[in-house]
Amino acid sequence: MHDGRPLRFTASMTNLAQNIAAVLAPARERGGRLGLAWTTLARIGGVTLAVLIVGLFFEIRTHGQLLISDNILTILRGLSTTAIMGFGLTVVIVAAEIDLSFAAVYGLSTNIVAVLWLTHGFPIYVAILIAFVAAILVGVFNAFFTSVVKIPSFIATLGSSTLVFGLTLWIGQTQNLSYQYPPTGQTVAHGQVTFFRNLGSGALPGKFPEQGIWALVLLVVFSLLLTRTLFGFRLKAIGGSRAAAEVVRLPVKKYTFLAFAICACTACLAGLLDFSFVGTAGPNDGSVYLFPVFAAVIIGGASLAGGKGSAIGTMMGALLLAVLANGVALIAAGPFASQLLLGTVTVGAVVIDRLTSRQRSLT
Amino acid sequence: MTAAPGVSMRGVVKRYGDTVALNGLDLDAAPGEILGVAGPNGAGKSTMVKILAGEVPRDEGDIYVDGRPWSDEYGSNRVAVVHQEPQLFPNLTVAENVIAGFEDRGWQWPKLGEPHQALFAQLGIGRHRDRLVGELGLAVQQRTEIVRALARDARVMLFDEPNSALTPDESADFFRLIRQLAESGCVVMLISHRLTELAANSDRVAVILDGRCVRVLEGAERTPVNIAETLVRGLGGTPAGEGTAGGRSAAADASALELVELSDRLAAFRSLDFSVPRGAVTALIGVEGSGAREIVRACGGLRRVHGRILVDGREVRPAQLHRHVSYVAADRAASLFGNLSVGENLVIRMDREISRGALGLRPRRMRMIAERLRTEFQVKSASIDIGIRSLSGGNQQKVAIAAAVGAKPQVLVLEEPTRGVDISSKAEIYEILRGFAADGGTVLLFCTEVPEVYEVADRLHVVSDGRLSAPLEVAAFGDMEALAKGVAALETHGAALRSA
Numbered sequence: 001m002h003d004g005r006p007l008r009f010t011a012s013m014t015n016l017a018q019n020i021a022a023v024l025a026p027a028r029e030r031g032g033r034l035g036l037a038w039t040t041l042a043r044i045g046g047v048t049l050a051v052l053i054v055g056l057f058f059e060i061r062t063h064g065q066l067l068i069s070d071n072i073l074t075i076l077r078g079l080s081t082t083a084i085m086g087f088g089l090t091v092v093i094v095a096a097e098i099d100l101s102f103a104a105v106y107g108l109s110t111n112i113v114a115v116l117w118l119t120h121g122f123p124i125y126v127a128i129l130i131a132f133v134a135a136i137l138v139g140v141f142n143a144f145f146t147s148v149v150k151i152p153s154f155i156a157t158l159g160s161s162t163l164v165f166g167l168t169l170w171i172g173q174t175q176n177l178s179y180q181y182p183p184t185g186q187t188v189a190h191g192q193v194t195f196f197r198n199l200g201s202g203a204l205p206g207k208f209p210e211q212g213i214w215a216l217v218l219l220v221v222f223s224l225l226l227t228r229t230l231f232g233f234r235l236k237a238i239g240g241s242r243a244a245a246e247v248v249r250l251p252v253k254k255y256t257f258l259a260f261a262i263c264a265c266t267a268c269l270a271g272l273l274d275f276s277f278v279g280t281a282g283p284n285d286g287s288v289y290l291f292p293v294f295a296a297v298i299i300g301g302a303s304l305a306g307g308k309g310s311a312i313g314t315m316m317g318a319l320l321l322a323v324l325a326n327g328v329a330l331i332a333a334g335p336f337a338s339q340l341l342l343g344t345v346t347v348g349a350v351v352i353d354r355l356t357s358r359q360r361s362l363t
Numbered sequence: 364m365t366a367a368p369g370v371s372m373r374g375v376v377k378r379y380g381d382t383v384a385l386n387g388l389d390l391d392a393a394p395g396e397i398l399g400v401a402g403p404n405g406a407g408k409s410t411m412v413k414i415l416a417g418e419v420p421r422d423e424g425d426i427y428v429d430g431r432p433w434s435d436e437y438g439s440n441r442v443a444v445v446h447q448e449p450q451l452f453p454n455l456t457v458a459e460n461v462i463a464g465f466e467d468r469g470w471q472w473p474k475l476g477e478p479h480q481a482l483f484a485q486l487g488i489g490r491h492r493d494r495l496v497g498e499l500g501l502a503v504q505q506r507t508e509i510v511r512a513l514a515r516d517a518r519v520m521l522f523d524e525p526n527s528a529l530t531p532d533e534s535a536d537f538f539r540l541i542r543q544l545a546e547s548g549c550v551v552m553l554i555s556h557r558l559t560e561l562a563a564n565s566d567r568v569a570v571i572l573d574g575r576c577v578r579v580l581e582g583a584e585r586t587p588v589n590i591a592e593t594l595v596r597g598l599g600g601t602p603a604g605e606g607t608a609g610g611r612s613a614a615a616d617a618s619a620l621e622l623v624e625l626s627d628r629l630a631a632f633r634s635l636d637f638s639v640p641r642g643a644v645t646a647l648i649g650v651e652g653s654g655a656r657e658i659v660r661a662c663g664g665l666r667r668v669h670g671r672i673l674v675d676g677r678e679v680r681p682a683q684l685h686r687h688v689s690y691v692a693a694d695r696a697a698s699l700f701g702n703l704s705v706g707e708n709l710v711i712r713m714d715r716e717i718s719r720g721a722l723g724l725r726p727r728r729m730r731m732i733a734e735r736l737r738t739e740f741q742v743k744s745a746s747i748d749i750g751i752r753s754l755s756g757g758n759q760q761k762v763a764i765a766a767a768v769g770a771k772p773q774v775l776v777l778e779e780p781t782r783g784v785d786i787s788s789k790a791e792i793y794e795i796l797r798g799f800a801a802d803g804g805t806v807l808l809f810c811t812e813v814p815e816v817y818e819v820a821d822r823l824h825v826v827s828d829g830r831l832s833a834p835l836e837v838a839a840f841g842d843m844e845a846l847a848k849g850v851a852a853l854e855t856h857g858a859a860l861r862s863a
């Protein structure tokens with residue numbers, strides 16, 4: 001009747017458009033864009049409230065310095081690395097697993113790219129590809145020991161985290177490498193430097209941080225993945241009850257592999273974007289992100305028991321941490337203050353979320 | 364209000380959001396008697412238990428104990444609940460479970476006292492005392508719970524389907540035990556779906572419908588038929604007890620599911636040859652440990668086996684079995700996802716129906732399918748968006764079965780499909796299974812109760828020692844008594860008759 005291809009293409013595009021519209025307006029039937037945004041925010045009530053409170057506090061303390069546009073863009077850049085890795089971790093946590101190795105994967109990817117590209121003269125494209133392959137292998141390693149050997153993922157990824165860190169030190173020989181100032185005797189093609197710099201720190205109109213674009217695009221991608229795909233639907237079910245997933249014969253193993261691979265890939269991407277922005281790769285890359293990323297995901301409403309979590313929640317969690325870090329820096333309160341506040345806010349946001357969600361789910 | 368001894372509830376109301384769980388419940392229970400409580404799932408029995416045990420607060424109404432107002436503290440200290448699904452610590456021993464929370468040795472690792480030892484002996488679980496609860500069968504777990512309640516020196520004892528997993532002999536012992544409890548001055552309430560037992564073992568039977576006590580049957584009135592009639596009249600259905608075995612076609616010929624030389628890796632059964640005909644309901648009946656449950660699970664692809672499984676004549680690997688066979692577990696928690704809504708649970712087994720490829724889930728279509736299944740299978744829920752946990756047990760089971768049928772399998776495999784389900788839901792579930800078979804589907808059940816087999820199955824195999832009897836045609840038995848005798852004969856002389 002019809003020659004399927006173009007038709008199917010348009011159909012899938014309309015479908016995609018519908019899906020995007022559905023994500024951006026998840027409760028259309030309840031009417032009004034505003035009502036919509038409100039229900040979405042209410043769903044992640046605790047963290048929204050915390051962002052508002054913390055934001056308001058620093059806005060007053062800094063006499064309006066927090067919300068000038070330059071600073072807002074700084075905050076956006078600050079949250080993007082946490083958010084990007086947080087999206088991947090959210091996927092793993094929704095499946096009721098834990099990944100402690102993403103921070104190490106971040107470091108592995110920057111070191112692989114730096115060494116292959118800068119000291120061995122590989123083209124940057126090949127180096128990036130190899131970094132992603134390595135990240136996926138770490139994800140497969142985690143998933144294998146979690147779902148096939150059936151070791152708790154906490155243990156499996158604690159082990160793989162250390163393994164990967166060791167590997168990173170070996171590959172990078174514990175040196176710092178910069179692509180603006182390549183090691184002596186090495187030359188790097190100018191085009192490749194431009195390409196790599198443009199990945200994470202390209203010049204955009206209005207000084208808009210490119211990493212922020214990555215974070216916003218991935219927010220949409222992961223929202224779709226978690227709420228509008230069969231993968232997301234079944235992943236939520238698997239995380240909710242492993243026993244029922246076995247009875248209903250959901251593809252638990254396959255999804256565990258995918259979840260860990262996705263998490264490792266987001267860590268790899270975050271590492272490369274930071275490398276592109278900062279310019280150097282070193283042995284300790286990534287290690288500082290372990291706690292903030294976890295905090296962002298948990299603050300964002302994901303449950304370590306599994307079956308619960310959203311990309312927008314994680315984004316809000318990352319936003320809260322970024323506002324906090326930025327605000328503390330602006331009032332120059334000293335390093336202890338940000339740690340004290342981070343701890344307080346992490347517990348506080350989860351408590352508020354618990355209180356607000358108790359009223360929503362009865363019995 | 365009343366100075367009478369015992370527990371009096373007056374106009375107790377409990378609401379969960381828009382759902383009214385208790386709607387002005389009036390009920391009296393005196394010490395020395397056993398008060399039976401009957402009611403369909405969702406009638407408010409569990410809510411009543413929770414309120415008395417101080418687990419949830421009531422919204423309105425008064426409760427008196429021996430004429431004095433009831434308090435939360437009294438509820439949590441002197442009211443003991445023995446649950447349908449044991450609520451124990453699987454990682455502690457039986458003895459540790461009994462004393463956990465009531466340790467009396469200060470900071471030391473607790474030890475079992477003398478009086479408790481006697482209780483263990485009384486309930487016949489003394490030899491399991493130092494074993495981990497998680498390793499023991501459901502029957503022993505429930506006895507552990509009973510011991511725990513007794514050890515608490517409770518004044519009010521609520522038994523919520525306490526003997527659903529006990530053998531007939533054990534049940535008889537159990538009822539003697541609660542009679543002794545009642546005579547020693549406890550207020551005893553027995554909540555059960557088994558009407559015969561209720562009638563035989565309680566002094567009065569209260570029937571609860573829609574959150575109210577509609578009738579209390581006493582003396583000669585409390586017969587299973589009267590209880591069933593009260594229950595069913597309130598629900599506007601026909602009693603499930605009136606069998607349909609007569610008008611049943613035995614046109615089942617082609618085998619839809621065949622097991623060839625199938626052996627269980629854990630040796631629950633060995634080189635089994637078994638075929639299940641299409642268009643009929645086939646039941647396996649057998650006591651715990653007979654292998655019947657394991658055979659049914661193997662058909663659901665949930666056990667590691669050697670041998671071949673054929674669906675419609677074609678061999679299917681266990682990993683692919685779920686494309687042809689939908690399996691529903693006995694334990695509802697193992698068939699449903701507590702974090703998903705009713706609607707999501709209804710469509711969780713589908714793939715192509717709700718999604719274009721692996722991406723592109725179709726939310727509107729999911730809702731449509733879920734709404735259709737909810738209506739078709741008469742699931743009582745305010746909407747498909749509410750959490751599955753807010754439904755009553757019977758309705759949860761209907762959701763589990765609806766989801767399995769909705770996946771359009773060739774074969775439907777169920778393990779104890781109506782465990783802990785009220786009689787009106789039971790009747791509806793039987794109707795669903797019969798309808799599925801009538802439409803050309805194949806149904807395989809594991810049952811433990813003859814009435815259930817009589818009610819729903821066309822043919823039956825008795826399983827003992829991992830072996831199947833020759834098939835019995837249910838229609839060939841005139842009534843349930845005859846069928847029960849036939850089953851009992853096969854269970855005792857299973858091996859001998861099998862070869863005949």
